[in-house]
Amino acid sequence: MLLGSSFVFVCDSDFSVIKNGGVVYENGEIIEVGIFEELRAKYQNLDSRFYEDSVLLPAFINAHIHFEFGANHFHFDYGGFPQWLSSVMKNRDDVLDKIDSIICDEISSQLECGVGSVGAISSYGLDMQALTQSPLKVVYFNEAIGSNPAAIDMLFSDFKARFERSLALSSSTFFPAIAIHSPYSVHNVLARHIINIAKANQSLLSTHFLESKAEREWLSHGKGWFLDFYTNVLKIPNPKPFYTIDEFFELFSGLRAVFVHMTNATQSELRATLDSHHSIITCPRSNKLLDGKIFNLNALRSATKSTQCKAFDVDSLDSANLDSARIALASNSPTSSTIATHHHTTNHLAIGTDGMSSNFNLNLLDELRAGLLCMDTNIENLAKELLLMATHNGAKALNLNNGILQKGRLADFAIFHIPHITNSTQPHLHFIMSAQKVSTLILSGKVIL
Numbered sequence: 001m002l003l004g005s006s007f008v009f010v011c012d013s014d015f016s017v018i019k020n021g022g023v024v025y026e027n028g029e030i031i032e033v034g035i036f037e038e039l040r041a042k043y044q045n046l047d048s049r050f051y052e053d054s055v056l057l058p059a060f061i062n063a064h065i066h067f068e069f070g071a072n073h074f075h076f077d078y079g080g081f082p083q084w085l086s087s088v089m090k091n092r093d094d095v096l097d098k099i100d101s102i103i104c105d106e107i108s109s110q111l112e113c114g115v116g117s118v119g120a121i122s123s124y125g126l127d128m129q130a131l132t133q134s135p136l137k138v139v140y141f142n143e144a145i146g147s148n149p150a151a152i153d154m155l156f157s158d159f160k161a162r163f164e165r166s167l168a169l170s171s172s173t174f175f176p177a178i179a180i181h182s183p184y185s186v187h188n189v190l191a192r193h194i195i196n197i198a199k200a201n202q203s204l205l206s207t208h209f210l211e212s213k214a215e216r217e218w219l220s221h222g223k224g225w226f227l228d229f230y231t232n233v234l235k236i237p238n239p240k241p242f243y244t245i246d247e248f249f250e251l252f253s254g255l256r257a258v259f260v261h262m263t264n265a266t267q268s269e270l271r272a273t274l275d276s277h278h279s280i281i282t283c284p285r286s287n288k289l290l291d292g293k294i295f296n297l298n299a300l301r302s303a304t305k306s307t308q309c310k311a312f313d314v315d316s317l318d319s320a321n322l323d324s325a326r327i328a329l330a331s332n333s334p335t336s337s338t339i340a341t342h343h344h345t346t347n348h349l350a351i352g353t354d355g356m357s358s359n360f361n362l363n364l365l366d367e368l369r370a371g372l373l374c375m376d377t378n379i380e381n382l383a384k385e386l387l388l389m390a391t392h393n394g395a396k397a398l399n400l401n402n403g404i405l406q407k408g409r410l411a412d413f414a415i416f417h418i419p420h421i422t423n424s425t426q427p428h429l430h431f432i433m434s435a436q437k438v439s440t441l442i443l444s445g446k447v448i449l
Helices: 036-042 081-096 100-112 128-132 149-168 188-201 213-221 225-233 245-250 267-275 284-291 297-311 319-330 334-346 364-374 379-389 392-398 427-434
Strands: 002-009 017-026 029-035 048-058 060-066 115-122 137-144 174-180 205-209 257-261 279-282 349-351 413-417 440-443
Touching: 002 036, 002 413, 002 427, 017 036, 017 048, 029 036, 036 048, 060 257, 060 349, 060 392, 100 115, 100 128, 115 128, 115 392, 128 137, 128 149, 137 149, 137 188, 149 174, 149 188, 174 188, 213 225, 213 245, 245 267, 267 297, 279 392, 284 364, 349 364, 349 379, 349 392, 364 379, 364 427, 379 392, 379 427
Parallel strands: 002 048, 060 115, 115 137, 137 174, 174 205, 205 257, 257 279, 279 349
Antiparallel strands: 002 017, 017 029, 048 413, 413 440
8 A cells, every 4th residue: 555645754863754755555564655656656556545735654652641540630739749649649549430431532532643552551450451452552561659568568469460461461562561650659679579570571661750859859868748748648657768869770770661751850860861771751741730840851962962972982983984974063054953953852752641640631742732832942843853752762762663654664654634734844843733633543554543
């Protein structure tokens, strides 16, 4: 089959855009990407369709989403992480009681906004069956949570049962993984047990990390809001942090992990994350609602440049390559600077909606728009970066073989009809501003919508 549209966003690291482009796919896999008319002449035996006033791009990847809190309607408080967490502790049971009627609607809403893959964080396993039966590709993070030392055996037993249940459901679209909720909520003994399972199964890991000022104060100094929380709410005498920041990070040594939020990370901590080949996932609306901060793209950019400079060995280059490197570094052309910006800033950064406990919907298009308006950087480049976060980088973070229109990748496409976009000179920016609902969604070569 050959599909084409007014614009094709390849979503490679230099954000190639093909006007009147096309994609050839067969048996659920991409065969070739290029100019639609040239592909049609080359593959005359294939059925073809061209979508006017439309954008074709890889199906989106919502890299961090909680389905289990979908029934939240004004149960939780916002404006500060401590008040939000207190309201979650108080009201979460009421929200979870209503989950069954919500999950299928949430899955449908993901598909309708062009999402084909998700990184689903599951604390209780309540969404497992519905997700295995959905068209979505699901990296299913079984989450461990619990700080009471007396309950470690019970918590670990519950986790193992959920993880083994998910392993039994593994398929070409359902990939069991492991999450450690956060350094403030998982006892270090429990965390070590979980890490051992991850190592034995070579599992991808996820964790919420450095999401708030209160968390950083607790891990760094053992005081602040969490001291009061452990003492007066959880009734733990003389509580101490289970880890320092460095100790928690070291838990993931030798493993692949995604660190979610990191709005309160320092540049050196971001650099350490990149040096260890981990990924970061940002959730702009959740971060703004809970802690009043947005992930610092400029800090990540600086950390990435430092990492690359440290790894760049000039002595290893021959004279021809050294000349090429100097030309590339000296170039001020828009193409070169744009490519460098995208590669440096977004290579390890994906995006997600988080859950309804900390958002007002789970629409990834709305999340992209929020990022566009809130993140402090050049808006035209930012639009490209955000689209890469939602495609190519999401796939890298979750170890998926999609997220880019490239030969050999899975045929996961989203096509959006956007009136008059053919006239656009900034299709990437106008796409984020205008896209509302997917026109056609194809996953593994099959039409889903």
